[in-house]
Structure formats: structure tokens, C-alpha cells
Amino acid sequence: MYLHGSSKINSNGHLEIGGCDTTLLKERFGTPLYIVDEQLVRRRCREFMEAFRETGLKFQVAYASKAFCVMAMCALAAEEGMSLDVVSSGELFTALQAGFPAERIHFHGNNKTPEEIEMALEAQIGCFVVDSEMELHLLQALAFEKGQQVNILLRVTPGVEAHTHEYMATGQEDSKFGFDIANGTARQAVEQAIELDHLNLLGVHSHIGSQIFEVNGFQMAAERVAAFSREIKEQLQYSFKVINLGGGFGIRYTEEDTPLKLSTYVKAISEAVKTHFSGLYDELPEIWIEPGRSIVGDSGTTLYTVGSIKDIPQVRKYVSVDGGMTDNPRPALYQAKYEAMLANRAQDANEETVSIAGKCCESGDMLIWDVELPCPNSGDLLAVASTGAYNYSMASNYNRIRRPAVVFVNNGEAELVVRRETYEDIVRNDVIPQRLVRDQASSMAQPNAKITVSS
Numbered sequence: 471m472y473l474h475g476s477s478k479i480n481s482n483g484h485l486e487i488g489g490c491d492t493t494l495l496k497e498r499f500g501t502p503l504y505i506v507d508e509q510l511v512r513r514r515c516r517e518f519m520e521a522f523r524e525t526g527l528k529f530q531v532a533y534a535s536k537a538f539c540v541m542a543m544c545a546l547a548a549e550e551g552m553s554l555d556v557v558s559s560g561e562l563f564t565a566l567q568a569g570f571p572a573e574r575i576h577f578h579g580n581n582k583t584p585e586e587i588e589m590a591l592e593a594q595i596g597c598f599v600v601d602s603e604m605e606l607h608l609l610q611a612l613a614f615e616k617g618q619q620v621n622i623l624l625r626v627t628p629g630v631e632a633h634t635h636e637y638m639a640t641g642q643e644d645s646k647f648g649f650d651i652a653n654g655t656a657r658q659a660v661e662q663a664i665e666l667d668h669l670n671l672l673g674v675h676s677h678i679g680s681q682i683f684e685v686n687g688f689q690m691a692a693e694r695v696a697a698f699s700r701e702i703k704e705q706l707q708y709s710f711k712v713i714n715l716g717g718g719f720g721i722r723y724t725e726e727d728t729p730l731k732l733s734t735y736v737k738a739i740s741e742a743v744k745t746h747f748s749g750l751y752d753e754l755p756e757i758w759i760e761p762g763r764s765i766v767g768d769s770g771t772t773l774y775t776v777g778s779i780k781d782i783p784q785v786r787k788y789v790s791v792d793g794g795m796t797d798n799p800r801p802a803l804y805q806a807k808y809e810a811m812l813a814n815r816a817q818d819a820n821e822e823t824v825s826i827a828g829k830c831c832e833s834g835d836m837l838i839w840d841v842e843l844p845c846p847n848s849g850d851l852l853a854v855a856s857t858g859a860y861n862y863s864m865a866s867n868y869n870r871i872r873r874p875a876v877v878f879v880n881n882g883e884a885e886l887v888v889r890r891e892t893y894e895d896i897v898r899n900d901v902i903p904q905r906l907v908r909d910q911a912s913s914m915a916q917p918n919a920k921i922t923v924s925s
């Protein structure tokens with residue numbers, strides 16, 4: 471397994487992250503456990519910020535919180551001077567609870583409800599990224615009611631096909647997101663937005679997809695957005711102040727992945743903006759981006775305990791762990807690939823090929839097919855790398871499995887940032903209609919019955 475950030479093998483032959491021995495993390499917090507290398511997250515934030523400072527452009531780097539949205543992460547992003555992209559009232563609430571400055575929050579989403587918009591208006595967030603004509607009018611009406619002026623960007627699809635999984639491509643015409651440039655709806659949206667007196671149109675937003683390893687998609691998006699901006703300037707005499715080119719910068723999951731340095735993306739984007747916007751306005755527009763995966767992805771490692779092992783001779787050895795698609799749905803959803811190692815005996819050389827199975831009642835709940843590991847035994851600790859993005863944030867309670875805890879590790883210290891769910895959490899929102907309430911003596915039927923289970 472590739473060792474990201476501060477991960478290393480210590481003198482006991484154990485995987486250590488952020489100066490913390492993972493075998494001790496297991497003793498203290500249990501498994502499955504998400505471990506986040508705090509210094510690596512901070513390094514990624516700074517790589518983006520510093521690369522932009524060197525371009526001389528005005529900029530904002532908004533952390534796309536959908537990748538991993540918990541209060542500690544919002545607080546860290548705020549401390550690093552980032553802005554924040556949220557796509558729901560739940561993410562917005564998390565950010566506000568963490569004290570994230572509202573004026574640096576950008577609200578995305580293709581179907582914001584009136585309640586969500588009202589919540590964001592009350593919080594006086596920095597900007598809405600408007601996705602549809604209906605939203606334009608809803609936002610105008612709600613802003614009018616509250617007597618507010620609201621900054622907006624219009625999300626456009628620039629017609630760029632990103633080279634990535636089809637579920638992660640969003641820049642093409644046939645997309646549920648945004649207004650298409652080529653078919654004229656983006657221009658119509660600009661015309662309407664200019665007329666709506668409670669909306670202050672800052673500019674446009676384009677996000678072409680996720681887990682992208684080339685710069686040319688971003689360059690092409692910048693070129694198309696610049697051509698569109700020119701058309702708007704010439705025909706409607708309106709100048710954009712902000713161009714948001716989204717996120718999508720790829721990271722390393724396995725050796726098949728060839729990530730670029732984050733500064734390479736920033737340089738390519740800013741050069742493209744400088745070239746294509748040259749001479750259009752008195753000054754170049756401010757550039758915003760919204761990376762999610764590239765901020766937190768490779769900082770995360772999930773630690774599991776190996777349970778049952780099933781050897782089907784001449785076929786396959788299934789090694790089951792105490793988590794799976796509930797804490798990491800990506801292999802089932804996108805056929806995503808991961809690397810793993812035994813965290814408690816990282817240096818054992820006697821390897822065999824096994825497949826790592828999750829514990830859900832689904833044949834598709836396989837975390838890794840065919841990985842070389844040092845003959846895993848029940849009780850071993852398995853570490854899976856690059857699970858920082860879209861793992862905790864996409865985790866579920868399928869099969870009523872409790873979501874794992876999350877710890878930040880740094881300089882030998884481990885701090886809990888999300889506690890492990892309890893059985894009480896699992897039934898917290900369940901209600902038994904009175905007619906179904908069983909005899910009080912039958913304690914197992916009562917949601918609040920005390921059941922003692924060692925964790």
C-alpha cells in the first residue's frame with residue numbers, strides 16, 4: 471500500500487499515521503475507524519492557496535464539503551482561510567454550527583428547497599450557485615420578502631466531456647446540473663438574472679466532473695466560459711466579476727492513478743483564464759475553485775478488523791472485515807479500486823492473494839478484489855488507504871450497521887471528531903405506533919430497552 475502523508479511503518483512493524491500507532495488507535499477507538507492525517511489535509515489546503523497567491527489573481531478556494539463534512543473539518547477549513555461549498559441545509563447547518571464564516575459559504579445544488587434557501591438567506595451566506603430558472607425566481611421572491619440583495623453565480627455546462635467515470639462527469643449538455651451554454655439557456659438565464667432586482671449576478675460556475683487527471687478539460691472549460699463571457703459583454707454589456715471553475719482534481723487511490731501536483735492544476739487554470747479573458751474587462755475576473763477529494767481524499771485511512779476467512783479452493787479466499795459498503799460505498803457504486811495492508815504486521819513477507827469482503831448482506835459488498843496481503847488471520851488489522859473523501863460523507867446504516875468513529879491524528883495525538891454511532895443512535899428516530907406497542911414485559915420490543923452489548 472502506498473504510504474500517504476505522515477503514514478509510515480514504525481519500529482514495531484505497525485502502520486503509524488500522524489505519529490499514532492494504528493494498533494493503539496484500535497484499542498482506544500475500536501474498528502472500523504476513519505483516521506484523518508490532519509497535517510496532510512492542511513498541506514493540501516495550503517498547496518491550493520499558495521499556488522493561487524503566486525498567480526497574482528484574486529481568488530477563493532472553497533472546500534467542497536460534500537467530500538467530508540463534519541464540524542471539525544469545517545473549522546479546520548475556516549482556519550486555513552478557505553471558503554466552503556455546501557449543497558444542502560445539512561451541510562450548511564454543520565458549517566454554521568462549526569462557526570464557519572457565513573460570508574465565505576457558497577450554496578450549490580440542483581434542487582434547493584424554499585426552506586433551504588430561507589435558512590441560507592437568514593445566515594447571510596456569501597453566494598448562491600443557481601442551477602435552474604425555477605431557482606432564479608424562487609431566490610428572487612424569497613430575497614424580496616426578506617429585503618435582501620443576494621450574490622449569485624449561474625451554473626453552466628460548458629460542453630466539456632471529462633475523462634472520468636460516467637457518474638462523475640457533469641460538464642456535458644445532457645446533465646441534471648446547470649444551464650447549457652451551447653443551446654442558449656445559459657444566456658437566457660443571464661438575461662433574467664440581470665433583470666431580477668434582488669439578485670446580484672457575480673458571474674458563472676462550471677464543474678466538469680470529479681477525479682480528473684488532466685488539465686486540458688479545465689483549460690477547455692475556461693476557454694468556453696471566457697467565450698460565453700465575451701458574448702455576454704458584447705451583447706448585453708454585462709461583465710462578470712467571478713468565474714468559478716469547480717473542483718474535480720484527481721488523487722491517488724492505486725498505482726493506476728497518476729495525480730498531478732495541485733499547483734499544476736492551479737497554474738493551468740490561471741494561465742487559461744489570463745489568456746482567454748485578456749482584454750475583455752478592465753481587470754481579470756476573480757477565480758474560484760472548489761476542490762473536495764483533493765483536499766481530504768488521501769489524508770484518510772480506514773482501519774478494519776479481519777473476521778471470518780473463507781477459502782474456496784482454486785477459486786478465491788474471502789477475507790471479511792467489520793465494515794464494508796456502509797462505510798465505503800465507492801467500490802459498489804463506481805467500481806472504485808483501493809489499496810490495503812495489514813496494519814499490525816506490515817512487514818510480513820509471506821503473501822497470498824485474497825479478496826476483501828464487507829459484512830453487508832450484498833454480494834456486491836466487496837471492498838477490494840484480488841489484493842496481495844501477508845496471509846491475513848482473523849483478528850488482524852486491515853488498513854485501506856485514500857478513504858478521506860466520499861466515504862464518511864456517503865456512509866449509511868444499511869443492515870443497521872453503526873457508522874464508525876472519525877479521529878484526527880497529528881504529532882502523536884489522536885482526537886475524536888465524530889463519535890461511533892451507538893445502538894441508541896440507530897433507533898433514535900424510530901417510532902412505534904401505539905397500536906403496535908407490545909406488552910411492556912417484552913422488553914426486546916421497546917426501542918429504549920437497555921441492551922448490553924460490548925462494543
Ligand SMILES: Cc1ncc(COP(=O)(O)O)c(C=O)c1O
Nearest residue numbers: 534677680717718760761762763
Ligand atoms: C459542483 C461541485 N463542486 C465541487 C465538487 C468537488 O469535486 P471533487 O471532490 O472532485 O474536487 C463537486 C463534486 O464533484 C461538485 O459537484
Ligand SMILES: N[C@@H](CCCC[NH3+])C(=O)O
Nearest residue numbers: 536637638680800859860
Ligand atoms: N461521490 C463521488 C463523486 C461525485 C462527487 C460530487 N459531485 C465519489 O465518491 O467519487
